[in-house]
Amino acid sequence: MELIQLSAFDLALAACLVIALAGLSVALSLGIERKLLIAATRTVVQLTLLGLVLKVLFVQSHPLLISLLALFMLLVAGYEVMARQQRRFAGIWGMGVGTLSMFISSFSVTLLALNLIIQVEPWYSVQYLIPLLGMLLGNTMSGIAIALDNLTHNAWQQRGQIEARLMLGHAWQTAIQEIRRTALRSGLIPIINAMAAAGVVSLPGMMTGQILAGSPPFEAAKYQILIMLLIAAGTGFGATAAVWIGSRRLFDERQRLRLDRLQDTG
Amino acid sequence: MASLRLEAFETPLLEPIDLQVADGECISLSGPSGCGKTRLLRAIADLDPHQGEAFIDDSPQSSMSAPTWRSRVGLLPAESFWWANRVGDHFTDMQDPLISDLGFDQACQSWEITRLSSGEKQRLSLARLLLNRPQILLLDEPTANLDQSNSTRVESRIEAWRRRHRSAVIWVTHDQAQQARVANRHFQIKAGKLQEQVWN
Numbered sequence: 001m002e003l004i005q006l007s008a009f010d011l012a013l014a015a016c017l018v019i020a021l022a023g024l025s026v027a028l029s030l031g032i033e034r035k036l037l038i039a040a041t042r043t044v045v046q047l048t049l050l051g052l053v054l055k056v057l058f059v060q061s062h063p064l065l066i067s068l069l070a071l072f073m074l075l076v077a078g079y080e081v082m083a084r085q086q087r088r089f090a091g092i093w094g095m096g097v098g099t100l101s102m103f104i105s106s107f108s109v110t111l112l113a114l115n116l117i118i119q120v121e122p123w124y125s126v127q128y129l130i131p132l133l134g135m136l137l138g139n140t141m142s143g144i145a146i147a148l149d150n151l152t153h154n155a156w157q158q159r160g161q162i163e164a165r166l167m168l169g170h171a172w173q174t175a176i177q178e179i180r181r182t183a184l185r186s187g188l189i190p191i192i193n194a195m196a197a198a199g200v201v202s203l204p205g206m207m208t209g210q211i212l213a214g215s216p217p218f219e220a221a222k223y224q225i226l227i228m229l230l231i232a233a234g235t236g237f238g239a240t241a242a243v244w245i246g247s248r249r250l251f252d253e254r255q256r257l258r259l260d261r262l263q264d265t266g
Numbered sequence: 267m268a269s270l271r272l273e274a275f276e277t278p279l280l281e282p283i284d285l286q287v288a289d290g291e292c293i294s295l296s297g298p299s300g301c302g303k304t305r306l307l308r309a310i311a312d313l314d315p316h317q318g319e320a321f322i323d324d325s326p327q328s329s330m331s332a333p334t335w336r337s338r339v340g341l342l343p344a345e346s347f348w349w350a351n352r353v354g355d356h357f358t359d360m361q362d363p364l365i366s367d368l369g370f371d372q373a374c375q376s377w378e379i380t381r382l383s384s385g386e387k388q389r390l391s392l393a394r395l396l397l398n399r400p401q402i403l404l405l406d407e408p409t410a411n412l413d414q415s416n417s418t419r420v421e422s423r424i425e426a427w428r429r430r431h432r433s434a435v436i437w438v439t440h441d442q443a444q445q446a447r448v449a450n451r452h453f454q455i456k457a458g459k460l461q462e463q464v465w466n
Contacts, residue, residue, distance in 0.1 A: 160347035163313060168398050169337025178349070254312055255332040 003213050015040070057126045066124050070107075070133055077102055077141045084145040087152040087262040089249060094263075097246050098144050105238030106136040109230050117226065135206065135227055136234045139191065143235035144242045147187025151246050152262055154179045162257050172251040180247050187239035191232050198228055267432040268322050268401035270310075270339070275318035277302060277309045282318060283460050285453075287402075289323075290432035294445040297455030303438050304344065306455075307404045310436075311341040322401060340400025344407045346391030348379040356394055367423050368393050369416060384411040392420060396427060403427070403435040409444070421448060 018040045025033040057065055078099030088094040110133045114123040123129070155162065158179060165175040198204055199221075206227055210220035252258050269289040276282045279302030287293055297303055309316035312327060312335050320327045320339075327335050350356060354375030365374070368389045382390070388411050395403075403424070409417040425448065428435050437448055445452055452463045 158349075160345070161349040164343075164347040165349060166313060166332075167311060167336055167341045167343070168394070169333045171333050252315070254315075256313055256315065 011044075015044075054126065054130060057130070061124070061126050063124050066126060066129060069130065073134060073137055074099060074103055074106075077106075077137045080141055081145045081148065085149050085152065085265070087149075087156055087264050089152075089246070090261055090263045093249055093261070097242055097249065098141075098148060101144055101238045101242035101245060102137060102140050104241050105234045106133060106140050109234040109237070110136055113226070113230055131206075132227070132230075136231060139231040140234045140238040142190060143187040143239045146190065147183045147239040148242050148246055150186040151179065151183035151243055152250075154182060155247075155250055155257070156259060156262065159257060159259060166255065166257065172255040172257075175257075176247050176250065180243055183243045183247075184239055187243070188236055191235045195228055195232060198224070204228070268338070268434060270402050270434040270436070271321040272310070273319045273321070275309070275316065275320060277305050277314070277316050279305060279458060280455065281459050285460070287434040287436060289434055290428060291451070292428055292435035292437055292449045293451045293453055294449035295436055295438045295453050295455070296440055296445065301455045302458070303455060304406055306460075307341055307406055307436065307438065310404055311336055311339055313341070337398060338400055339402045339404065340395045340398060341404045342392055342395050342406060342408055344410060346387045348387075351378060351380075353377045353379065353382070353390060356390075357397060359397060362393075362397055364393055364396055364423070367419070369419055385413065385416060388412060389416060389420060392423070396423075401431070401433055403433050403437075405435065405437045407438055407440075409439070409441075424448070 018036065022033040022036050025031070025036060053069060057069065078095045081098030081102070082088055082095045085094070089097055110129065111123070113132060114120050114128060118128060120128045155176065162175045162179070166172070194202075204224050204227075207220045207224035210223060211217055249261060250258060267289045269291075270285075270287045272283050272285040274282045274284065283306075295303055295306075305314060308314045310320055312320075312332055322335075322338055330338075348356060352375070354360060357375075360372060360375050365371075370390070370393070374390070379387075388408065392408060405424070408424070409420050412420060421444070424435070424437075427433065437445075439445055439448075446465075452465060454461055454463050
């Protein structure tokens, strides 16, 4: 089976649907048309660029270029996590907590998958590394953003309860433990739901892509299973790291609750 | 038996403070709202950053871990907070006579926190603090939400604690009659300064 190539006209037809949706947003005064069009434009530009960059990398797979692309993806994901926080950590920690956690989880899970599971030669082969890393970063990013937002939101709301425990001489870990657990759970629920619905309600994007490109459906299913499991692990470990680092940062060296380290972004 | 000493102790709204509260002594602290009383107590309990040093007897705050310091220097905040749903979840031992001294019986263990009145919360929060066996007491308007009889009950319970354990006590209150009843020396915060008041 050959992949049918899409023409610019084909994409323009799809774009018309989004423009129609923007028109509907105006008609119903939803006020979301601007955001919608900007996001759609970003999708077009970003994916086109990625396609071009990968095209170059496929020809010239220099490890340094690949690392640069991976680093760029990590930094953008880190920025996205920060941008989704209502109360983010002030200064370098705003981006640092999420970026570091994603680095720890996504990169190690990707390396593990490439070296031990898929056993690609060489392991930094662009065809495997970049899509895998992208799927992992994209999903852990959501989990970490939700978990961190939940952590800082609840710490702010329940400042009195946390300090009531500190006043009685409880350690900071005890004072924040329930909030930590809630934050972690909230970060893990989306991937748990996604795994539960996979294949029954939703046909996952990667599997769809492989089938469209002509892969045998059963091979595509195996890859999708692998990816889902890796994403679950990556999200779980990433969210744990983020909540652990974030909750530590909420307290200083004398175990005082330091909400002044958060800044409200409205 | 424990005394409290502050040396060049500095919090955001106040000039540096030197203060000695002897073991078994209670001092009262008053001043307009927003003048920094609560902040001072919070800093002594090491809940807020501050300059200078505080001592229990001769042991400086910086020489012990924060949890150790806070369990020895017990702060009773003006508003109490509860982290679990039921009263009993906040106590390890509800058999202690202190519970009945403050006007409760064993049944209160299963009470839901959301159904407590502010006065009940205030008395239970005092019980929670005292059962933690602090050596120093920092009390931020401990009878503000109480009626006359409960107010008397709380005063006499704290008085008994102070005599028995010879704790140093700082008691924030606006009520002059109460200041006279509970404290030996009286302090006021005026224009960012802690001043001892001389009563005739």
